Amino acid sequence: METTYLNCLALFGVGGAHPGGLNLTRRVLSKEKINGDSKILDVGCGTGQTSAYIAKQYGCHVTALDNNRIMLEKAGKRFQSMNLPVEIQHGSAENLPFQNDTFDFILSESVTAFTDVTKTVPEYNRVLKANGVLLAIEMVRNTDVSENQMQEILDFYGVKQLLDEQEWRTHFEKAGFNHIEMEEVELHPDIHKIEVSNDYSLSTHIDPSFYEVFEKHHHLSIVYKDVLGCGVFRCSI
Numbered sequence: 001m002e003t004t005y006l007n008c009l010a011l012f013g014v015g016g017a018h019p020g021g022l023n024l025t026r027r028v029l030s031k032e033k034i035n036g037d038s039k040i041l042d043v044g045c046g047t048g049q050t051s052a053y054i055a056k057q058y059g060c061h062v063t064a065l066d067n068n069r070i071m072l073e074k075a076g077k078r079f080q081s082m083n084l085p086v087e088i089q090h091g092s093a094e095n096l097p098f099q100n101d102t103f104d105f106i107l108s109e110s111v112t113a114f115t116d117v118t119k120t121v122p123e124y125n126r127v128l129k130a131n132g133v134l135l136a137i138e139m140v141r142n143t144d145v146s147e148n149q150m151q152e153i154l155d156f157y158g159v160k161q162l163l164d165e166q167e168w169r170t171h172f173e174k175a176g177f178n179h180i181e182m183e184e185v186e187l188h189p190d191i192h193k194i195e196v197s198n199d200y201s202l203s204t205h206i207d208p209s210f211y212e213v214f215e216k217h218h219h220l221s222i223v224y225k226d227v228l229g230c231g232v233f234r235c236s237i
């Protein structure tokens with residue numbers, strides 16, 4: 001298995017692997033009109049912390065999708081142990097295996113940045129109902145960076161692009177979202193430390209090289225603390 005940042009998150013089974021963690025998720029969702037009939041897609045669900053929270057809190061229909069089978073296996077165990085009827089789906093955000101107009105909400109928590117947004121964002125629009133809402137908690141570039149710095153960030157995180165607020169907005173608009181709001185999230189310095197998560201599901205064998213990935217992540221988050229921000233985008237049609 002390649003020693004990548006995402007494989008590292010999968011092997012350690014880090015829950016709530018997005019800036020702000022479950023606390024931010026709770027706050028973002030609490031502003032929405034979610035009821036028992038709502039259909040929600042947790043795209044790039046990881047180990048399913050958010051999907052489990054939504055299913056339990058709102059009793060609505062939740063679909064948890066990821067393209068990483070280790071993540072999905074760990075998510076499945078979580079849902080089973082909590083006796084939650086979350087639907088698990090393997091697939092890519094770039095080519096969603098759902099019909100048009102399926103969901104009331106799509107939640108993307110530190111996922112879309114890892115994908116080709118020119119494919120992913122139009123897919124979100126396609127599978128959302130006409131009055132549906134996309135909520136995306138994503139990495140936002142706050143300042144300009146040199147080409148070398150940009151490459152270092154792209155290579156380490158395996159992200160396909162590092163967008164600033166305006167570039168994100170342009171992608172959402174191009175995909176047909178007409179109403180776009182962004183809330184900048186103040187990140188506590190420790191938020192980038194994966195070690196502060198208290199939700200792990202470890203794989204049996206983890207090659208020592210993966211521990212170095214955590215260290216490099218921590219190092220880069222200090223070096224690029226002014227560059228790497230986080231925004232909560234709320235997009236509707």
Ligand SMILES: C[S@@+](CC[C@H](N)C(=O)[O-])C[C@H]1O[C@@H](n2cnc3c(N)ncnc32)[C@H](O)[C@@H]1O
Nearest residue numbers: 016017018044045046066067068092093109111
């Ligand atoms: C940083 S983790 C966030 C996981 C989860 N949303 C959370 O907050 O804990 C990114 C997740 O996106 C998934 N992912 C990356 N590219 C994807 C794609 N093209 N389609 C579906 N999932 C993807 C990864 O496998 C991983 O689970």
